[in-house]
Amino acid sequence: MSSINLPNPELQISFSYKLGQIREVYLQEALSKTIKSLDIKTLNFELDQIVPAKDLKRLAMKSLRAELMFPVPCLLIENPNLLGYYRLLLGFSQKEFYKSELGLSRFKRMETNQFLSNKNREDLNSLCKEFAIRVSELIDGVGIDRISKEFIDDLTLLTLGPQLRGGANNKRGIDAITVVFKIIKDIVQHAIHDSTSSSITLLNSSERRVQIKFAADPDIVIHEIMDEGFDGHALLAIEVKGGKDISNIHNRIGEAEKSHRKAKSDGYVECWTVINVDQIDLNLLKKESPTTNQFFRINHLNNFNSDEFKKFRNSILSLTGIRSV
Known part of the structure; x- marks a missing residue:
């Protein structure tokens, strides 16, 4: 059974x-x-x-x-x-x-x-x-x-329900992005030169400044900073999909693919997608988002002993050009 x-x-x-x-x-x-x-x-x-x-x-x-x-x-x-x-x-x-x-x-x-x-x-x-x-x-x-008063109340609640769920989904998405950002911050902690609530500036092994920051689309980006203070070499774009509903995962991957295509056109070398669903065939998702270079799962990234976290950590260190500790 x-x-x-x-x-x-x-x-x-x-x-x-x-x-x-x-x-x-x-x-x-x-x-x-x-x-x-x-x-x-x-x-x-x-x-x-x-x-x-x-x-x-x-x-x-x-x-x-x-x-x-x-x-x-x-x-x-x-x-x-x-x-x-x-x-x-x-x-x-x-x-x-x-x-x-x-x-x-x-x-x-x-x-x-x-x-x-x-x-x-x-x-x-x-x-x-x-x-x-x-x-x-x-x-x-x-x-x-x-x-009736009750019927009128029912009508307002019918509209309010999706609004509440939409707000909850938005919050869940923001929370997931924040979790991934913190994981990255912990990985690069030893190389942080400056940081705010929304960005981290690193000094890498080549004495170049690298910035990690929240963005609107994609969610998190990593790029070098030129001496003039302008964005330089676009290194990595990360899309984070925090929804846990597996039935909607394919729609979210479609959204990630759209974002990554834009990121590629903006010059980003790597595009990653982080999802909040565990029991999923990552090879199937790769077919749905061919622009995604690597897929990761939040629960696996939260487990510092997992192979997925180790791969994520090593890739972050490599792209940013900082040494491991």
Whole structure:
């Protein structure tokens, strides 16, 4: 009989705590707190001005306040974070919603930093009217009979779920890059001339300066530094794929290949890919990313006695031109 092993629910546990925090900032709990601090006459006046009469009537028949679905300026002025609540209600991710071509990118800081510029404040009425059109379409589409506080909450959570997972995946990716950077730093520690949180400068055996640093694409790069301070010989580009989901590994390798092709065109001699999946055929991955010169696995790099770590260490020392200790 084959053994059965379920992974632990660490991500869901993390989500549960994160959800509690988000409810206080973006969801119905945040909306309720904001309403308590507002003049109800002002709120009702703006709702009457912006929300279609048919929708006011339909929601009233369900004993629901219209601001549960429709934003108005006084709400967003009092609590700019609430723009996120209404975005979630309509089912848009931040990436989809805050696009410059939609004229919405300038409003993003309302949700993320609770910052409302004078220009955006002047345009809140227009923004809320546009929301009113789309929310009315939403009510028509799902049917007023299904609308309730619980259903509205469900709609926001449906959008929030992928957002939380995307954030977790991004954090996992950043954590993995940081782990690899630290492993490299430990390998070259004896030759470090200068370092910051994002870069390391070495003095190699030929008295040449070599820099190791975080980059956007690829994730970590190593190059010589010319006397003038400019980047010199491009030595190594490293792509780190921190996702642990084996079913998505081939997509991540495709992303690495794309990055490495760019790195090769920029003159990098070596391109490596570091993955966070153990049980995988590295020869198969090589076919999917022919530009990758070497593949490594994070768990193996964390084991200083492993053959993979020794190969990684010796290759780093060779490329940077520093002696072993």
